[in-house]
Amino acid sequence: MMEIGLNHYLVLSTILFAIGLVGVMRRKNLLLLFFATEILLNAVNVAFAAISHYYGDLTGQMFAFFVIAIAASEVAVGLGLLIVWYKRHGSIDLDALTTMKG
């Protein structure tokens, strides 16, 4: 087996990011769109931690912490908005949001 280098982690991060993008593109349910967003954020976190390790620099880990904080607040606000929308319209599908279509 060969040594695990920075490129291995970056390729893994790309694959996870692509999976998240596919999720964002093909999901209609807003809750599952949020799940795909979490996947995107996590893929970036893996890349940050790997770069931080291979360059011996701690800045990458710091950014990963702030990304985690942003993800947590995004979930809190997003779920609150989703609950309000669901109470009002009875559906969290993306199609129900296109009320300005004219």
Place this chain on the structure above:
Amino acid sequence: MFEAIAFYLFAFLTIAMFFITVTTSQALYALTALAAGMIFISAFFFILGADFLGAVQIIVYTGAVMALYAFGMMFFDTTREVKEKQGNKYIIVGLSTLAAVLVVVIFAAPMVSENIVALYPAIDGVGNTQEVGLVLFTKYLIPFEVAAVMLLVAMVAGIVLAGKKMDLSITLMNDVEIEEEKNKKVLS
């Protein structure tokens, strides 16, 4: 050797879990697969020597975020099947182009950045948690405080948004009362 085995094992598991998350038609399966994927992601942080980040990943994502999602799902009708968008050719083309560009950039980036030097080099003889504390409370103190304020704002927003009409319980009302509430909402 063990690092390679662990990397490939967890890479496979993470990709499989996230793939299930974006393809399954059941919201509950998506939730559990996402939680498992988060735990497997933290394994990469432990392999990379970022112990504190791995612990934070487990606590925040699988502890707080997943619990919040599970709690939020109780509000929604998640037992029915999730409808999907019909496949669009342009989206597939765009996605594959974007992924290909990403791969090229990833292989080109280390060549371009040969001369990068560590701005905050890791200190010898100190554990990862202590290093993180040293950097976080000196150089990144102000972003840290701003992140704390942002989390406070998010908490207040979550309570204000989700806490409306919490005194009403649909399960305890009969059908006539529910209809009355609906009419009131439409009128107001």
